[in-house]
Amino acid sequence: AQTVTQSQPEMSVQEAETVTLSCTYDTSESDYYLFWYKQPPSRQMILVIRQEAYKQQNATENRFSVNFQKAAKSFSLKISDSQLGDAAMYFCAYRSASNHNDMRFGAGTRLTVKP
Amino acid sequence: GAVVSQHPSRVICKSGTSVKIECRSLDFQATTMFWYRQFPKQSLMLMATSNEGSKATYEQGVEKDKFLINHASLTLSTLTVTSAHPEDSSFYICSAGLAGASSYNEQFFGPGTRLTVL
Numbered sequence: 001a002q003t004v005t006q007s008q009p010e011m012s013v014q015e016a017e018t019v020t021l022s023c024t025y026d027t028s029e030s031d032y033y034l035f036w037y038k039q040p041p042s043r044q045m046i047l048v049i050r051q052e053a054y055k056q057q058n059a060t061e062n063r064f065s066v067n068f069q070k071a072a073k074s075f076s077l078k079i080s081d082s083q084l085g086d087a088a089m090y091f092c093a094y095r096s097a098s099n100h101n102d103m104r105f106g107a108g109t110r111l112t113v114k115p
Numbered sequence: 116g117a118v119v120s121q122h123p124s125r126v127i128c129k130s131g132t133s134v135k136i137e138c139r140s141l142d143f144q145a146t147t148m149f150w151y152r153q154f155p156k157q158s159l160m161l162m163a164t165s166n167e168g169s170k171a172t173y174e175q176g177v178e179k180d181k182f183l184i185n186h187a188s189l190t191l192s193t194l195t196v197t198s199a200h201p202e203d204s205s206f207y208i209c210s211a212g213l214a215g216a217s218s219y220n221e222q223f224f225g226p227g228t229r230l231t232v233l
Contacts, residue, residue: 037224043206045159045224091158100212101147101172103222105158 002027004094006106013082014114020067021077021109023092030054031097034068034075039108040088048090051075053097079111087113118142119211121225128199129233136194136228138209144189145211149222150182153206165192199232206230 003026013019025034036048051059051068058066063080079086092106118141128134138148147166151159163179165171165186173179181203183195192211196203206229210222 043153043208043227045208045210047221050221101149101164103149103161107158 002029002032002094002096002102002104004092004104004106006090006092006109008109009107010110010112012112012114013079013086015082015084017082018078018080019082019111021079021090021092021111023075023077023106025073025075025092025094025104027073027094027096029096029098033095033097034066035093035095036064036066036075036077037091037093037105038086038088039091040085045091049077082113084113084115087111117213117221117223119145119209119223119225121207121209121228123228124226125229125231127231127233130200131198133195133197134199134230136196136207136209136230138192138194138211138225140190140211140223143211143213143223145192145213146189147212148186148192149210149212150184150192150194151208151210153208153227155206159208162194196230199230201232204230204232 005024032053034051038046038048049061049064065078067076089108091108094104096102120139122137150162162177163171163173165184167186171184186192208227210224
């Protein structure tokens with residue numbers, strides 16, 4: 001079974017600075033999808049960014065970008081120009097391409113943004 | 116677009132009673148809906164996957180007789196916690212997969228329901 005590991009339970013960043021959240025995963029599949037979700041205090045899950053495994057180019061969404069290293073099975077999230085509203089739990093998730101119902105989440109990283 | 120609602124957002128019930136949680140896709144048809152459970156400061160754990168018109172598929176360790184799932188239409192799935200006990204207190208989140216989805220097969224999440232069993 002696929003597993004997703006987030007080794008940083010908590011991270012802190014100064015407002016306007018850059019922070020990188022780590023995520024590694026274990027899979028024997030060659031095609032899959034990776035996601036970063038944000039869960040603010042409201043508990044609503046919000047999709048931040050997504051990556052298809054067959055694409056070599058790293059996904060970017062405004063201040064959010066990923067460093068996808070397929071061979072290393074690593075999928076880190078970089079948040080640039082951090083804002084107070086970025087403070088939340090961040091979950092890395094893996095979804096199989098062959099079984100679209102199989103989505104696995106990491107344990108999460110709590111990000112604090114200091115003013 | 117792609118909004119998922121849950122009702123109720125919070126529910127408090129007495130031990131032994133049953134509680135029904137609704138999950139609706141408001142502006143799209145969802146062939147598949149997912150139910151997750153999230154304990155405080157923990158990740159989402161998939162409980163079951165439901166497809167419209169068929170029986171739900173439960174994850175290992177989830178009691179199907181305790182957590183009844185009905186997916187009667189392409190826009191509604193319900194989770195009923197039967198004979199609830201304090202250990203069932205948790206945050207329950209549903210998500211819906213878009214019918215005829217793109218390659219991402221993205222799930223859209225509801226806002227969650229906090230269940231407290233006294």
